[in-house]
Amino acid sequence: MSESQETTASPDQTLYEKLGGEAAVNAAVDIFYRKVLGDYRINRFFDNSDMEKQAAKQKAFLTMAFGGPNNYNGQDMRNAHARLVKMGLNASHFDAVMEHLGATLTELNVPAELIGQAAAIAESTRNDVLGK
Amino acid sequence: MRSITIGESTFSCQPDETVLETLLRENVQVPNGCRQGLCQACLMRSLDNSPPASAQVGLKDTLQKQKYFLACVCRPEQNMTVVLPNQQGASIEAGVIKKQRLTPDIIRVVLEYQTPFNFFAGQFVNLKRADGLTRSYSIANIPQNDNILEFHIRRLPNGQFSSWVHDELEPGAQLTLSEAQGSCHYLSGRAEQPLMLIGTGSGLAPLYGILADALAQDHSGPIHLYHGSRDLNGLYFVEEMRELAAEFDNFHYTSCVSGDASESDHVKGRAHDIALSSIETLKGWRVFLCGHPEMVNQSKRMAFMKGASMADIYADSFHVMQENK
Numbered sequence: 373m374s375e376s377q378e379t380t381a382s383p384d385q386t387l388y389e390k391l392g393g394e395a396a397v398n399a400a401v402d403i404f405y406r407k408v409l410g411d412y413r414i415n416r417f418f419d420n421s422d423m424e425k426q427a428a429k430q431k432a433f434l435t436m437a438f439g440g441p442n443n444y445n446g447q448d449m450r451n452a453h454a455r456l457v458k459m460g461l462n463a464s465h466f467d468a469v470m471e472h473l474g475a476t477l478t479e480l481n482v483p484a485e486l487i488g489q490a491a492a493i494a495e496s497t498r499n500d501v502l503g504k
Numbered sequence: 505m506r507s508i509t510i511g512e513s514t515f516s517c518q519p520d521e522t523v524l525e526t527l528l529r530e531n532v533q534v535p536n537g538c539r540q541g542l543c544q545a546c547l548m549r550s551l552d553n554s555p556p557a558s559a560q561v562g563l564k565d566t567l568q569k570q571k572y573f574l575a576c577v578c579r580p581e582q583n584m585t586v587v588l589p590n591q592q593g594a595s596i597e598a599g600v601i602k603k604q605r606l607t608p609d610i611i612r613v614v615l616e617y618q619t620p621f622n623f624f625a626g627q628f629v630n631l632k633r634a635d636g637l638t639r640s641y642s643i644a645n646i647p648q649n650d651n652i653l654e655f656h657i658r659r660l661p662n663g664q665f666s667s668w669v670h671d672e673l674e675p676g677a678q679l680t681l682s683e684a685q686g687s688c689h690y691l692s693g694r695a696e697q698p699l700m701l702i703g704t705g706s707g708l709a710p711l712y713g714i715l716a717d718a719l720a721q722d723h724s725g726p727i728h729l730y731h732g733s734r735d736l737n738g739l740y741f742v743e744e745m746r747e748l749a750a751e752f753d754n755f756h757y758t759s760c761v762s763g764d765a766s767e768s769d770h771v772k773g774r775a776h777d778i779a780l781s782s783i784e785t786l787k788g789w790r791v792f793l794c795g796h797p798e799m800v801n802q803s804k805r806m807a808f809m810k811g812a813s814m815a816d817i818y819a820d821s822f823h824v825m826q827e828n829k
Binding site for chain 1: 540
């Protein structure tokens with residue numbers, strides 16, 4: 373482990389560092405959440421919720437997808453989404469969220485290769501989210 | 505080694521331990537979730553020393569100012585006395601010095617306190633009468649070294665507390681006040697930012713305080729206030745607001761009536777519909793929403809979808825206490 377003063381991209385940078393760390397998550401969260409709330413296919417899963425708490429959860433999700441520090445726990449993810457699965461949450465809804473993740477990063481001019489890496493991390497939660 | 509005091513107990517924070525870890529190790533019940541400073545489940549507040557800035561990342565600026573922090577990422581740099589968000593601090597006594605009817609439904613009550621009391625205009629306090637009956641009301645004035653607090657109290661159908669205030673409370677009576685709470689208030693800085701204030705009924709109380717605060721602190725950006733009510737009995741301070749709008753070039757006021765108010769000079773419609781359809785985008789705006797819970801929730805969402813950042817939306821829903829008759 374070493375603390376590098378370098379700010380330019382180096383081969384040892386993590387995905388999170390390449391994406392711009394916490395500042396990048398902050399830039400992404402409003403854009404992403406706005407897309408999700410504006411999507412008639414999935415916004416019923418976000419209704420009746422405290423918007424502020426929801427935004428904090430979106431931020432946790434994006435931090436994880438960006439490869440940032442997280443305590444990802446599959447069981448917690450299952451428990452948190454069990455209510456939504458009962459409401460009919462399925463693969464098509466997960467796909468829609470993945471779409472918005474990609475579109476958000478594209479809007480922020482993130483290179484395609486890094487978008488692919490973030491999408492792969494998000495994708496790895498699919499079974500837990502859908503309770504499979 | 506730093507110490508953490510909560511309630512009657514004081515615990516030592518081990519080196520490298522977070523406040524959350526210390527409290528959980530000592531079997532203090534603290535809600536928590538992600539343990540990485542994101543989900544905000546472990547939100548708490550320091551009553552004395554400021555928490556490290558790193559433990560306040562992501563919190564609303566008004567909460568940061570009030571020394572709220574996330575226990576799971578707080579490695580204390582000083583001793584701290586902490587409370588959970590719903591725990592009450594000290595209460596104070598205040599006497600009624602003025603009572604004034606503003607409309608058949610809304611009454612203005614001014615209290616004077618003797619003990620030091622910190623607040624921001626727009627925050628709320630719990631008012632408690634002698635028999636213990638308690639309700640929350642928003643503060644409509646800014647702190648000005650005169651030790652007074654102003655409230656606008658709407659009479660609710662079957663409202664035990666509001667009916668008592670309207671019909672029986674007299675100058676000279678004493679009330680008990682909680683400390684000021686809530687994050688819906690003005691903060692200086694970003695003086696050029698446009699402000700959108702939307703309120704229904706006595707939701708004008710916190711907005712009136714927020715407006716006074718912004719003007720007193722020389723806010724230079726445009727300030728738009730939309731005040732609405734179903735009928736004329738919920739509209740008040742109309743002349744005062746019009747005078748302020750005439751005095752301050754950057755202040756714009758619109759009164760709205762959603763029900764029948766023919767022959768009045770108010771805009772017809774719901775305040776938040778009129779306000780939010782009046783502009784293309786709220787990108788970069790600071791938005792304050794006070795009053796009816798449904799209006800607040802709808803407007804919050806509409807304002808966010810119109811481009812306001814979540815961090816820039818401040819809201820205070822007036823939930824009605826269910827009365828047991």
